[in-house]
Amino acid sequence: MKRTSRFAAAAAGVAALATVAACSSGGSSGTSSSSGTSAAALTGDCAQYQDYAGHSGKTVTMFGSILSPESDSLNSSWADFSKCTGITIQYTGSNTFESDLPVKVNGGNAPNLAIIPQPGLLAQMVATGAVKDPPAQTVKNEDNWNAAWKGYGSVDGKFYAAPMSANMKSLVWYSPKYFKDNGFTVPTTWADMMSLSDQMAGKMTGAAKPWCGGIGSGTASGWPATDWLEEVVLGKYGGQVYDDWISHKVKFSDPQIQDAMKVVSDWLQNPKWVNGGVGDVKTIATTTFQNAGLPILKNECGMLQQASFYEAQWPKGTKVGPDGDVFAFKLPAVDPSISTPVEGGGEFVTAFSDDPAVQAVQNYLSSPQWAESRIKVAPGWVSANEKVDQSLYTDPIDQLSAKYLADPKATFRFDASDAMPAAVGAGAEWTGMVDWFGSGKSAADVAKAIDAAWPS
Amino acid sequence: MSATYVSLASSVAGQAATTLLGAVEAVLGFVAILAIVFFVAGRATGRLEKPLAVIICLGPALFLVALGLVIPAITTINNSLTNQQFLGQQKTKKVGLKNYVFAFTDPYTQQTIVRTVLWLVIVPAVAVAVGLLVALLVDRMKYASIPKTMVFLPTAISFVGAAVIWSYVYNYVTPSQPQTGLLSQVVIKLGWSNPPNWLITPPLNTFLEMVIMIWIQAGFAMVVLGAALKAIPDEVIESARMDGASGFRLFRTIQVPMIRNTLVVVLTTVMITTLKVFDIVFTINNGNFKTDVLARQMYADMFVTSQVARGSALAVILFLAVLPLVLYNVRQLRREREIR
Numbered sequence: 001m002k003r004t005s006r007f008a009a010a011a012a013g014v015a016a017l018a019t020v021a022a023c024s025s026g027g028s029s030g031t032s033s034s035s036g037t038s039a040a041a042l043t044g045d046c047a048q049y050q051d052y053a054g055h056s057g058k059t060v061t062m063f064g065s066i067l068s069p070e071s072d073s074l075n076s077s078w079a080d081f082s083k084c085t086g087i088t089i090q091y092t093g094s095n096t097f098e099s100d101l102p103v104k105v106n107g108g109n110a111p112n113l114a115i116i117p118q119p120g121l122l123a124q125m126v127a128t129g130a131v132k133d134p135p136a137q138t139v140k141n142e143d144n145w146n147a148a149w150k151g152y153g154s155v156d157g158k159f160y161a162a163p164m165s166a167n168m169k170s171l172v173w174y175s176p177k178y179f180k181d182n183g184f185t186v187p188t189t190w191a192d193m194m195s196l197s198d199q200m201a202g203k204m205t206g207a208a209k210p211w212c213g214g215i216g217s218g219t220a221s222g223w224p225a226t227d228w229l230e231e232v233v234l235g236k237y238g239g240q241v242y243d244d245w246i247s248h249k250v251k252f253s254d255p256q257i258q259d260a261m262k263v264v265s266d267w268l269q270n271p272k273w274v275n276g277g278v279g280d281v282k283t284i285a286t287t288t289f290q291n292a293g294l295p296i297l298k299n300e301c302g303m304l305q306q307a308s309f310y311e312a313q314w315p316k317g318t319k320v321g322p323d324g325d326v327f328a329f330k331l332p333a334v335d336p337s338i339s340t341p342v343e344g345g346g347e348f349v350t351a352f353s354d355d356p357a358v359q360a361v362q363n364y365l366s367s368p369q370w371a372e373s374r375i376k377v378a379p380g381w382v383s384a385n386e387k388v389d390q391s392l393y394t395d396p397i398d399q400l401s402a403k404y405l406a407d408p409k410a411t412f413r414f415d416a417s418d419a420m421p422a423a424v425g426a427g428a429e430w431t432g433m434v435d436w437f438g439s440g441k442s443a444a445d446v447a448k449a450i451d452a453a454w455p456s
Numbered sequence: 457m458s459a460t461y462v463s464l465a466s467s468v469a470g471q472a473a474t475t476l477l478g479a480v481e482a483v484l485g486f487v488a489i490l491a492i493v494f495f496v497a498g499r500a501t502g503r504l505e506k507p508l509a510v511i512i513c514l515g516p517a518l519f520l521v522a523l524g525l526v527i528p529a530i531t532t533i534n535n536s537l538t539n540q541q542f543l544g545q546q547k548t549k550k551v552g553l554k555n556y557v558f559a560f561t562d563p564y565t566q567q568t569i570v571r572t573v574l575w576l577v578i579v580p581a582v583a584v585a586v587g588l589l590v591a592l593l594v595d596r597m598k599y600a601s602i603p604k605t606m607v608f609l610p611t612a613i614s615f616v617g618a619a620v621i622w623s624y625v626y627n628y629v630t631p632s633q634p635q636t637g638l639l640s641q642v643v644i645k646l647g648w649s650n651p652p653n654w655l656i657t658p659p660l661n662t663f664l665e666m667v668i669m670i671w672i673q674a675g676f677a678m679v680v681l682g683a684a685l686k687a688i689p690d691e692v693i694e695s696a697r698m699d700g701a702s703g704f705r706l707f708r709t710i711q712v713p714m715i716r717n718t719l720v721v722v723l724t725t726v727m728i729t730t731l732k733v734f735d736i737v738f739t740i741n742n743g744n745f746k747t748d749v750l751a752r753q754m755y756a757d758m759f760v761t762s763q764v765a766r767g768s769a770l771a772v773i774l775f776l777a778v779l780p781l782v783l784y785n786v787r788q789l790r791r792e793r794e795i796r
Contacts, residue, residue: 099759106543124762128544169536207632219742219760279630285744286628286656423541427761434744438656449564455541 044429046084051137052364055357056086062361063104064115064347070312071100071151073381077374081364087357096219098426105130110352113361114162117347118418119152120425124153125350135359138162141366144385152414153348161348162366165374166384168401169227169307169343171328176321178299185330189336190235194267200302201272210299212276213268213284214292215437222430224289225437226417227343228268228305232260234341235333239411248454252432252447261436261443263334268305269437276301285438296326305331307345308401311380321396328397330404340410345418346384421455425445428453536768543764555769565753565770571662572750575669575733580726583670584719587677592707602681605689610673615672615735622668623740628653658746665747668736673726684718685711717792724785728739731778750774 037329042050066074071093078089090113095098096452098121104110110130116122125131142150145163153161166303172193179186182203187193195237200210216222237256244250250257268284275283277295284292290313295301308328311320319325333341349365351358364370371383372392380397382402390406393399404410417425428450435441435449471699495514500508538548559565590607594600610618627637631650635641639747643651655661688711696710712719734751743752750770757767 102543102762103759124542124545127546128542129546130544207630219738221742221744248623279633281657282653283630286653420597421541422762424759427756427763439658452562453761 017192040241042084045080049081049084049364052081052085052087053362054085054362058086058355058357059088059090060113060355060358060361061111062089062091062092062113062115063097063101063111064091065095066347067093067095067115069378073374073378076377078361078364079375081370085360098422101125102128105352112351112353112355112358114295114350114352115303115347116161116350118425119344119414120347120419122153122161122348122350123155124422126160130352131160131355134160134162134351135354135363137363138359138366141363144366144368144387145268146384146386146408146412148412148414149346149384152346152419161350163367163384164347164349166344166346166382166401166405167308168382168405169345170231170341171306171308171310171327171397172331173293173295173296173304173306173310173326173401174302175325176323176327177325178296178302184302185226188332190332190334192334197267197270197273197302199276204276204302207279208295208300209272209274209275209276210302211268211270212278212292212295212304213274213288214278214287214289215284215433216286216288220426220430221285222433223417224292224306224323225264225268225284225299226425226429227307227415228264229257229260230343230413230416231256231305231331232263232267232334233340233416234343234411234413235331235338236260236263236335238335238338238341238415239332242413242416246416248420249431250287252450253444258443263448265269265436265443267330282438282440285434293326308382308397309380311397312397328400330400337423338411340404340407342404342407342410344384344405344412344413344416351407397427421454423453424450467611472553473724478518498653532768532775534773535765536772538765540768542762543758545764548765551765555765556773557765558749559773564748568748568750568753569747569773571748572731572733575666575730575749576661576727579666579669579673579730579733580723582666583673583726584681584723585676586670586675587679587722588681588719590674590678591682592616592711595682595685604678607678610672611675611679613672615669615733616739618668618672619665619739622664622671623655626654626664626740628655655741656745661741661745662747665736665740668732668740669730673729677722677726679721680718684715688714717788720788721785724781724788727781731781747778750777 040053041047059060064071071091074091075089081087082089086211098118101114101121102124105125105128114125116125122131123196139159141162142153142159149163149166150159153159153163172311174186178184180199184196184200187196197210204210213220213224213228217223226436230242233245233256236259237352241250241256245254245257269281271281274281275287277298277300278287289306292303293304293306293310294315298314304428314320314326321327330340349362351362368383368387368389370384371385371388374381375383375388375392375398379393379398382393382398382405384405386406390399390402405412417429419425432441432446432450436443436446470764497508497512508662537550537552539551539554540548543629560569587607590603594603597603624636625638628640628651629637631640631644635644639654640651652660653665692710692714693706693729696706699708733749734755737747737749737752738755741747743749743756743796751774754770754774755772757763757766
């Protein structure tokens with residue numbers, strides 16, 4: 001009797017020990033090591049970081065969806081800042097960032113800073129009460145961005161998160177060589193683009209088609225098609241309808257959105273035009289967006305609508321430029337009366353801590369100084385910051401994107417699905433697009449399913 | 457550049473040291489607490505002895521059960537009765553059974569539930585049948601270990617790994633192009649000029665995904681049922697044979713009744729695993745193209761599309777669906793013990 005009870009207690013003890021150990025390791029990882037040094041004057045090359053001094057020895061944790069090798073460029077971009085101020089920025093990237101962040105925040109394990117790529121997710125995080133107000137200097141720096149960008153970093157009119165990077169979605173990738181060899185010219189209007197597609201379809205044989213596309217993206221499958229629809233809505237009706245669409249004042253079943261879906265299906269569900277190098281229309285649903293553009297290099301596909309960040313998908317050695325293997329042109333507006341519609345995406349630095357060291361990093365990341373430092377590290381990155389020296393961009397795609405993103409006459413709008421509630425923007429709309437392309441579900445039925453999923 | 461790496465390395469090392477120190481502290485603290493508790497418990501006599509022993513023995517277990525099972529269950533049930541959309545949302549209100557009504561009236565979720573039931577019926581039945589068949593057939597074979605190993609090996613592969621392997625098998629390329637998928641290649645060689653795009657063609661895709669689960673589970677069924685078959689006393693089989701039973705008759709009247717309890721345990725175990733199927737569907741096509749199942753939709757509601765309340769309702773439904781199976785299993789085991 002005595003023996004058994006002692007054994008049971010020991011067994012329970014081992015189990016409890018495991019929990020204690022697990023808790024203690026979980027708790028210690030989130031906190032930053034503390035040491036209070038006064039703001040000594042920084043000298044030499046470090047003098048430019050004087051505003052951020054006085055937090056030597058501190059560690060700031062940062063969490064985002066940016067993965068290596070792009071995250072390596074991030075780490076290099078603030079290496080000097082870290083060295084001079086003594087603040088260690090510990091960046092962690094996750095490819096399931098959108099689902100990880102709420103779990104971390106809800107579990108009391110929030111990172112000091114998070115790089116949030118969606119205004120919708122930012123609004124959610126603000127609603128949990130965990131997001132801290134930005135420091136005065138960051139608020140002042142918001143003037144570096146135009147009103148639209150500031151708006152996307154705000155929730156209910158209150159500014160929370162400074163924009164970090166920007167990407168341009170309204171691009172069409174093509175092969176300048178192939179265009180030149182066949183006498184095709186880059187279209188500047190929607191009508192031109194349609195007749196070019198016809199012209200191309202007439203010349204191409206076998207599996208080659210004028211357009212290619214892929215909307216497969218693991219758990220995010222469907223997102224490239226939401227971009228296609230967004231481009232058409234913005235380019236056909238302009239900013240107001242687009243904004244009303246995001247706020248569900250204009251429903252998916254609305255005749256305007258239905259018309260836009262018709263334009264998309266005439267364009268990218270046209271069996272004569274897609275799916276270049278792969279197969280029929282349905283293969284768009286199963287081709288990954290990463291592989292979608294590769295037939296362009298084999299002249300099996302004429303064009304691909306994809307964002308500026310698609311540059312990273314081309315195989316090593318592919319020459320990107322106006323006279324290279326691939327380049328991009330600005331997707332023309334469906335309705336020529338809409339002034340330069342530009343759809344974009346971006347990231348916003350959100351703070352879950354108001355520690356002075358965290359605020360120093362936050363301030364630094366909202367400064368043109370940091371943006372320029374990041375541009376110099378590696379191409380493939382554009383800042384929406386208007387104060388940034390445009391001449392620093394060396395990459396032709398970056399130059400092209402920066403030109404349109406900073407164009408004051410452009411009708412700039414953020415990716416609509418990223419701004420819609422997640423139940424739609426990351427759920428029903430993605431599923432709807434996959435059904436639309438992959439199962440041939442009608443546009444009306446797709447719209448009905450998406451509208452029904454809108455949270456009440 | 458190198459300076460950054462050095463500082464990074466030192467900070468990582470520092471962190472590891474801190475973590476290790478923390479762990480050591482926790483262990484020492486825990487041992488100290490235990491020592492005190494045992495000391496007090498050892499000193500206690502008379503009236504206090506028994507209740508104290510009960511607390512010390514049962515306390516930690518109850519605490520862990522509460523922490524890992526009871527509290528989350530209550531939280532989930534509570535969440536399922538609100539209109540909570542995302543984790544940590546501050547303003548929520550009670551909406552009663554609205555989320556359950558939604559789950560059973562929403563056409564998409566209805567399909568999910570029907571599909572999950574299909575999984576629940578087909579997979580355990582086929583997996584157990586295959587397992588039993590193999591166990592019977594190879595029982596007295598000369599090199600029984602070879603086919604047994606072949607069938608058992610998949611059991612060791614994770615669901616995600618298995619899904620990835622099979623996604624190559626089911627890969628689809630337009631027939632005019634070089635084939636990369638084994639299944640397409642085989643059927644084209646057999647003369648089918650235009651095979652379907654396997655994984656996006658419902659309802660075919662659901663059955664193809666079930667094959668993966670059966671592939672994994674059949675090995676488990678084979679091993680357990682094989683052992684049960686071996687445990688049937690030879691005298692019983694011999695006397696049955698002398699009475700003229702052989703082949704299927706022997707199987708149906710002697711072997712099956714003798715391993716009935718094992719069959720039930722294997723069947724319910726596979727059923728419970730099947731009810732929780734998530735990884736395969738998630739990896740193959742994330743519930744798209746009409747392949748969604750309850751656990752996958754619950755995960756998406758909870759973590760992807762910010763519908764925590766709806767997800768919680770699905771979790772509760774899943775929990776309630778498993779419960780009768782578990783209870784039946786427990787009852788069966790208890791009965792077996794009584795017989796012994």
